[in-house]
Amino acid sequence: AQTVTQSQPEMSVQEAETVTLSCTYDTSESDYYLFWYKQPPSRQMILVIRQEAYKQQNATENRFSVNFQKAAKSFSLKISDSQLGDAAMYFCAFLPHTNDKIIFGKGTRLHILP
Amino acid sequence: NAGVTQTPKFQVLKTGQSMTLQCAQDMNHNSMYWYRQDPGMGLRLIYYSASEGTTDKGEVPNGYNVSRLNKREFSLRLESAAPSQTSVYFCASSVEQGNQPQHFGDGTRLSIL
Numbered sequence: 252a253q254t255v256t257q258s259q260p261e262m263s264v265q266e267a268e269t270v271t272l273s274c275t276y277d278t279s280e281s282d283y284y285l286f287w288y289k290q291p292p293s294r295q296m297i298l299v300i301r302q303e304a305y306k307q308q309n310a311t312e313n314r315f316s317v318n319f320q321k322a323a324k325s326f327s328l329k330i331s332d333s334q335l336g337d338a339a340m341y342f343c344a345f346l347p348h349t350n351d352k353i354i355f356g357k358g359t360r361l362h363i364l365p
Numbered sequence: 366n367a368g369v370t371q372t373p374k375f376q377v378l379k380t381g382q383s384m385t386l387q388c389a390q391d392m393n394h395n396s397m398y399w400y401r402q403d404p405g406m407g408l409r410l411i412y413y414s415a416s417e418g419t420t421d422k423g424e425v426p427n428g429y430n431v432s433r434l435n436k437r438e439f440s441l442r443l444e445s446a447a448p449s450q451t452s453v454y455f456c457a458s459s460v461e462q463g464n465q466p467q468h469f470g471d472g473t474r475l476s477i478l
Contacts, residue, residue, distance in 0.1 A: 260405075286466060296408075296455065296469035342407060351396055351415055352423060353467065355407040 253278045255345050257356035264333045265364050271318075272328045272359050274343030282348040285319065285326045290358070291339040299341070302326065330361075338363045367391050371456050371470035378446045378477050386441040386473050388456030396459045397439035398423075398467060399431060401452040408455065414439055446477045 254277045264270035276285070287299040302310045302319050309317050314331045330337055343356040369390045378384055390397065395416050400408040400423075410423030414433040428450060430442045439458075443450055453474050457467040 255407075294453065294472045296457070296467075298466045298468075301466055351398075351413055351421075352410055353398075354424075355409070357405060357407040 253280075253345055253347060253354050255343055255354050255356040257341075257343055257359050259359045260357070261360045261362070263362040263364055264330075266333055266335060268333055269329060269331045270333055270361065272330075272341050272343075272361065274326045274328070274356055276324050276326065276343075276345045276354075278324070278345065278347065280347045280349065284346040284348070285317075286344040286346070286353075287315070287317070287326075287328045288342045288344060288355075289337075289339045290342065291336075296342075300328065333363050335363050335365065337361060369456055369458055369468050369470035371454075371473050373473060374471065375474050376476070378443075378475070380447060380477060382446050383442065383444050384446065384475075385443075386454055386456075386475070387438070388440065388470060389438045390456075390458040390468070391437065392458060392460075392468065393436070394458035394460050394468070395436070396467075397433065398457040398459075399429070399439070399441045400455045400457065401425065401450075402455060402472070403452050411441065411454075448477045451475060451477045 256275045283304045285302045289297045300312045318327045340358045342358045346353045372387045398413040399411040412431040414420045417436045453472045456470040459467045
């Protein structure tokens with residue numbers, strides 16, 4: 252069975268600094284997709300970034316980038332120049348290519364210190 | 366665009382009562398999903414529907430039923446609510462199965478007394 256592990260329940264970062272959120276996953280599949288979702292206090296789930304496993308190049312979206320290490324089954328999220336609006340719960344998610352059942356990690360709560 | 370709309374946003378039920386959570390999307394998406402979110406557990410898939418007329422069980426389907434009424438609507442029913450079903454419920458949709466990201470509704474906070 253596939254699993255997604257976020258080992259950091261909570262993290263804090265100073266405003267304007269860089270922070271990295273960790274995510275590891277376990278699967279026997281070779282083709283899959285990985286996502287990071289952000290859930291602010293409003294409770295809305297917002298897609299931050301996604302990565303296709305067959306792509307070696309790490310995905311980037313403005314201040315958000317990932318470090319995808321397929322062999323290590325690691326998918327970390329780096330947030331540069333942290334802003335107060337980045338404060339939220341962040342979920343790592345795994346979607347195998349063979350079905351529609353996305354699996355979420357338990358989340359990391361990110362605090363931004365002014 | 367409204368995206369994914371869930372109703373109601375909040376509900377309190379007594380044990381044994383039944384209720385249906387409604388979800389509709391206006392993005393012409395084929396796939397729709399129901400999740401529950403509990404503290405420290407992340408989101409867990411209850412049921413999903415890859416297309417109109419089809420539904421499949423997710424990770425935690427017990428105690429729930431679903432109905433894909435048409436392409437736009439996907440409802441979740443609790444026939445006999447239990448306190449263990451107290452949770453925040455999210456509906457989501459995506460263009461199709463595969464690599465497309467899912468778009469989420471704002472959630473329904475459900476409390477079972």
